[in-house]
Structure formats: structure tokens, C-alpha cells
Amino acid sequence: MGFKARERKHKEARGEVDDKNKRADKTGELSCGIKACNGWADKRLGGRSISKNDVQDIWGDGSFIASKGRVKVCKPCYRIYKKETKDDKEY
Ligand SMILES: [Zn+2]
Numbered sequence: 203m204g205f206k207a208r209e210r211k212h213k214e215a216r217g218e219v220d221d222k223n224k225r226a227d228k229t230g231e232l233s234c235g236i237k238a239c240n241g242w243a244d245k246r247l248g249g250r251s252i253s254k255n256d257v258q259d260i261w262g263d264g265s266f267i268a269s270k271g272r273v274k275v276c277k278p279c280y281r282i283y284k285k286e287t288k289d290d291k292e293y
Contacts, residue, residue, distance in 0.1 A: 234276040235267045241276025248277030260286045 230242025232249060235257070243249030252275055254268040260283060266273050275283065 232274055234279055235273035236261055236275060236279050237265050237267065239276060239279055241278055243274035243276050248280070250275055250277075250280040250283075252280065252283055256283060256287060 228242070228247065230244035230247050230249070232243040234241040234243045234249070238261075241249075243251075251272045254266075254271045254273055257266045257268070257273040257275070
């Protein structure tokens with residue numbers, strides 16, 4: 203039995219492996235600021251905080267939840283934002 207396997211056994215005994223599995227799944231704590239979206243805006247899941255004005259331009263007024271002028275968005279929403287703002291610059 204190699205070192206890694208032995209280490210894993212120890213961790214299982216202390217319940218650490220279970221904990222890691224929980225952290226690896228896709229459940230976050232911060233929900234995406236876009237109301238129509240069910241994604242997670244946690245940083246470790248790729249979430250970002252973007253300007254309220256930009257969100258307003260893309261998703262429309264009242265379709266998001268802002269705090270202090272910023273909207274926390276999930277990774278897919280951030281992708282949309284990046285795409286939209288990039289398009290704007292090309293005009
Ligand atoms: Zn989202």
C-alpha cells in the first residue's frame with residue numbers, strides 16, 4: 203500500500219474526505235445577482251462582481267439585485283457580460 207492510500211485512510215477516519223467531497227460540489231453560498239438565473243456567484247465557483255450599469259445595459263432594469271453599485275454574477279452570466287462588452291467595443 204502506497205503512501206497516498208495510507209494518507210487517504212487516515213483522512214477517512216477523521217472524516218476529512220467527506221468534507222472535501224462536499225466542497226467539491228457545485229453548491230455555493232452567494233446566489234447570482236441576475237434574478238432569472240439560478241447560478242452561484244461564489245468566487246471559488248468562478249463568480250464575479252460587475253458594475254450595476256453594465257448589468258442594466260445587458261439584462262435590463264430591475265432584472266438583477268445590486269449592492270453598492272455592483273452585481274455579483276455567476277460564471278455563465280459573467281461570460282455573457284464579457285461577450286456583450288466586447289461586442290460594444292467593436293462598433
Ligand atoms: Zn447567473
